[in-house]
Amino acid sequence: MKIANFGVEEWLNVWENDAIYDIAGSSIASFTLEEIISIDGTTPTEFFDGLLHKKMNYGWIEGSPEFKTEVSKLYKNVPADNILQTNGATGANLLALYALIEPNDHVIAMHPSYQQLYDIPRSYGAEVDLWEIDEDHDWLPDLEELKKLIRPNTKMICLNNANNPTGTILEDDYMKEVIKIAEKVGAYILVDEVYKPLDPSVRVTSIVDLYDRGISTNSLSKTYSVPGIRVGWTATNKELADLFRKYRDYTMICAGVFDDYLAVHILKNKEKVMERNAEIVHTNLEILKEWVEKEPRVSLICPKHVSTSFIKLDIPVEIEQFCIDILKNKGVLLVPGNRFDVPGHARLGYCTHTEVLKNGLRELSEYLKQFDK
Ligand SMILES: Cc1ncc(COP(=O)(O)O)c(C=O)c1O
Incomplete structure (x- = not known):
């Protein structure tokens, strides 16, 4: 049985750990273990008390x-x-x-x-x-x-x-x-x-x-x-x-x-998780939209409050090379669109922690300026 390489996973496996601003992912900002345990006021002690005596x-x-x-x-x-x-x-x-x-x-x-x-x-x-x-x-x-x-x-x-x-x-x-x-x-x-x-x-x-x-x-x-x-x-x-x-x-x-x-x-x-996550998606989507409006080289069909977006980049460089270069120079991680068979685009995971998104977009803008010269 033969199977093609998994484009996105292969990309992330190679580059994910080099990111300073990971705006490539598609999860909504992951919880720490402590955050998810305490989402309803449960303390870690209470949570683990329920677990410690379970047979493994x-x-x-x-x-x-x-x-x-x-x-x-x-x-x-x-x-x-x-x-x-x-x-x-x-x-x-x-x-x-x-x-x-x-x-x-x-x-x-x-x-x-x-x-x-x-x-x-x-x-x-x-x-x-x-x-x-x-x-x-x-x-x-x-x-x-x-x-x-x-x-x-x-x-x-x-x-x-x-x-x-x-x-x-x-x-x-x-x-x-x-x-x-x-x-x-x-x-x-x-x-x-x-x-x-x-x-x-x-x-x-x-x-x-x-x-x-x-x-x-x-x-x-x-x-x-x-x-x-x-x-x-x-x-x-x-x-x-x-x-x-x-x-x-x-x-x-x-x-x-x-x-x-x-x-x-x-x-x-789940209601508490959704409440937290709806807020992140909403806040970050507004930030993303504002950024796209000001960025002449970027266009986007807006995701419908879904935690992944796919930007189109008007740049004179092949998209995977661009994504490698920006990662090496600015620490910004995207997923190049060719990994989805759609060159000229990149997946931008905007539902990361809001500060990471803001910093990642700032660096991305900075890097895109080179093409204006
Ligand atoms: C559409 C889709 N399904 C499944 C997965 C993986 O999900 P899981 O972590 O539950 O295996 C991903 C991860 O990117 C995904 O985008």
């Missing part, structure tokens, strides 16, 4: 009943039994694709998006068509294009909603049209939902609540700001959950007693 065995294999119950509350129609804990959303996507995709299947995947969603199916021998999202249409894909791509043997449509790197959203009315197209051929729709838009006026319902063949994957890494515990999940109908159980036994046993314990604490405090 495998714990609950599929996730503790409390975990599964808390996750099922995120959906309208998914009982706890249909939730399976995974090693992050990467583990959830892998599990769904491993269980369902076979050689010669046809898969349609949104592009650009998270590379797992098209290169894992390819590695399993599927024929993958890319459903392009288009900057001229606010990074939305075209439904007419999907109608042309769909085939009687299309097994799955893979989406990332909200989208990494652009922060674009497929709202419910739009998704209902996608579902109409998929259900004609009985295709599954896998939606990686790690980026929740933190704007209450935006309607994005999980695919599992909209479509029986919908597979929702998610984790605590992005919207919940705790990527340091490797906890994600799949949410599906019962038939798919039973199928995934079989494959899951071969790929992971459990997420670990500590990770599950902290995951339950985070989920029980």
